[in-house]
Amino acid sequence: MLSISNLSFYFGSRALYDEASLHIKPKDRIGLIGANGTGKSTLLRLIVGEYTPDEGSISKSGDCTIGFLNQDLLSYESEESILTVALQAFEREMVLQKKIDEVLHEMETNYRDELIDQLAKYQEEFEALDGYTVQSKAEEILEGLGFKTADLQTPLKLFSGGWRMRVMLAKLLLQRPSLLLLDEPTNHLDLPSIEWVESYVRNYEGAVIIVSHDRYFLDNCVNAIVEVTGGKLNYYPGNYSFFIEEKALRNEIQRGAYENQQAKIRQTERFIERFKAKASKSRQVQSRVKALEKMDFVDEVIDETARVNFKFTLATQPGKHIFQLEDTSKAYGDKRILTHTDAYVGRGDKVALIGANGKGKSTMLRIIAGTEPVEGKRTTGHNVAFAFYAQHQLEALDVENTILDELRQMGSNKTEAQLRSILGCFLFSNDDVFKKIKVLSGGEKSRVALAKMLLSEANFLLLDEPTNHLDMVSVNILIQALQQYEGTYVIVSHDRYFVSEVANKIWYIEDEQIKEYPGTYDEYVIWQQDREAARKAGVEPAPVAAPKAAAPKPVVNESDAEKKQRQQKLKKLQQEVGELEAKVEELEAKKKAAEEKLADPAVYGNQVSFADHQKSYDAVRQELSRVNDSWEEKMLELESLENN
Incomplete structure (x- = not known):
């Protein structure tokens, strides 16, 4: 169907592809993966002819038609309705429909035999092309991608970029090319739409190449993975999970071959060095020199699994209760988002807010952050410090700053070495840290903003679609960071793998109600499937667990004396909590100083000195644990007294 042979392509002096080859057959469903900047989108543009290879060839069969969905389509505007734009996929059918309408209109006043023949000819071709079903097909696909029936006559220009992209995807799917190229199709889709596209791609009659960082999406709809790495296209006959296992196996084999070859090279070089001056060994020396020159070298295995190896610190420890909504309602004009609903977040909760677009997920994050007005009671707990991540905050980065300077502004008192270590975890190494924000890609800016947020020492994070524009390595870094994070967070995301790794609720x-499933995403999916099966069987589905709400407060009629006594006790507890917090800060500083001493070569090189410092460190650590426990007890007592 399509063959890529010995493809080489350069950006300046940098080779994106170096004699890469790939053969695409009908019915292939290929997931094209690789780190950002390796050339995945470039390959799609080479296939459609937007770019020309420097060397090699891309050839396709005569009957191969190509459809390409790319991010440039976000800016496409039109005064026409989205249904009309989607129907542009049926170019010949629309021409015939117009001609049929013109002939029928003319026949109203001029009924001639030649018009009847013309009409019959047009209608025959129109019917052969299945023209009478094109509108229903377009409506089905648009509604599958999340549009309501009432939206179909709305002009395209009134929709945001993400919704326009859905219209262009619908148009492309209606064209049914023999090779479908999709560049990050899930970036602007909600979960129901992603699942619909998965089902569509699985049953697509032609071949498909998908660039995606969504692991679940690739697992569910591709039958091969092509990894772009080192200028090559490495083919794996299976889905993404198969690729992970197979790549680990290939790496192990390659690592063994590399080590064996290196041992042989060292042995050969030692022989040459030892006997190069001896005339009696000159023939054997020359033979080994030629063998080295002709050797087909095995590449060293590069570990592409980035690891997060630093500890996130919290500026303050919050109380047990982080956030609560009671009897809350929210509406935009006639559109109601929430109606008399409750929600509760406790310390240590890792919440993922999921669902279709338009339900109010981002609104909910803004309500929690306090930037969105709401009817009802909104309560934030003691010592709660927010940090909010959303795509618009990428614009808040100072474009004239270097990456390192941008992190310095967080005021976390970390040294340059510590900041560089953190940036290394977010894939900024060596001189990368001196790049200016203005030259970074969208994915790189996202990584900088995420690093800043995690350095903020906030104990309550709000993240709105944090995996957008991140490649798989970067998503894995964020997963590790959040798994190590000891605070609380609420995340809005459509990335099912990401949610399954980081959420416990x-x-x-x-x-119009916030409902909670008290478990992981995988457990939630099984529960939803059971609910759906119960509905189909006519059985009442199991109720969802209700979110925690505050217990009703008993009505207490305090006397003046009791009220004064309670206020005195409250003041005393607040003072004790403040003293304990100061003690915790003092002990944490001592603990940090003790850790630095233990890392001092002069200390750990001296057995006696090391033992003394280790003993002091253990004592500080135990005292810190005891004071933290006391602070916890006093905080619970204080919160109980404040809520009564």
Whole structure:
């Protein structure tokens, strides 16, 4: 169907592809993966002819038609309705429909035999092309991608870029090319739409190449993975999970071959060095020199698995209760988002808010952050410090700053070495840290903003679609960071793998209520499947667990004396909590100083000195644990007294 042979392509002096080859057959469903900047989107543009290879060839069969969905389509505007734009996929059918309408109109006043023949000819071709079903097909695909029936006559220009992209995807799917090229199709789709596209791609009659960083999406709809690495296209006959296992196996084999070859090279070089001056060994020496020159060298295995190896610190420890909504409602004009709903977040909760677009997920994050007005009671707990990540905050980065300077502004008192170490975890190494923000890609800016947020020492994070524009390595870094994070967070995301790795509670908005499933995403999916099966069987589905709400407060009629006594006790507890917090800060500083001493070569090189410092360190650590426990007890007592 399509063959890529010995492809080489350069950006300046940099080779994106170096004699790369790939053969695409009908019915292939290929996931094209690789780190950002390796040339995945470039390959798609080479296939459609937007770029020309420097060397090699891309050839296709005569009947191969190509459809390409790319991010440039976000800016496409039109005064026409989205249904009309989607119907542009049926170019010949639309021409015939127009001609049929013109002939029928003319026949109203001029009924001639030649018009009847003309009409019959047009209608025959129109019917052969299945023209009478094109509108229903377009409506089905648009609604599958999340549009309501009432939206179909709305002009395209009134929709945001993400929704326009869905219209262009619908148009492309209606064209049914023999080779479908999709560049990050899930970036602007919500979960129901992603699942619909998965089902469509699985049953697509032609071949498909998909650039995606969504692991679940690739697992569910591709039958091969092509990894772009080192200028080559490495083919794996299976889905993404198969690729992970197979690549590990290939790396192990390659690592063994590399080590064996290096041992042989060292042995040969030692022989040459030892006997190069001896005339009696000159023939054997020359033979080994030629063998080295002709050797087909095995590449060293590069470890592409980035690891997060630094500890996130919290500026303050919050109380047990982080955030609560009671009897809360929210509407935009006639559109109701929430109606008399409750929600609760406790310390240590890792919440993922999922569901279709338009349900109010981002609105909910803004309500929690306090930037969105709301009817009802909104309560933030003691010592809660917010940090909010959303795509618009990429614009808040100072474009004239270097990456390193941007992190310095967080005021976390970390040294340059510590900041560089953190940036290394986010894939900025060596001189990369001196790049200016203005030259970074969208994915690189996202990594900088995420690093800043995690350095903020906030104990309550709000993240709105944090994996957008991140490649798989970067998503894995964020997963590790959040798994190590000891605070609390609420995340909005459509990336199912990401959610399954970082959430211990699932929120979803249904019937204008915030509903909670108290478990992981994988458990939630099974529970939802059981609910759906129960509905189909006519059985009442199991109820969802209700979010925690505050217990009703008993009505207490305090006397003046009791009220004064309670206020005195409250003041005393607040003072004790403040003293304990100061003690915790003092002990944490001592603990940090003790750790630095233990890392001092002069200390750990002296057995006696090391033992003394280790003993002091253990004592500080135990005292810190005891004071933290006391602070916890006093905080619970204080919160109980404040809430009564």
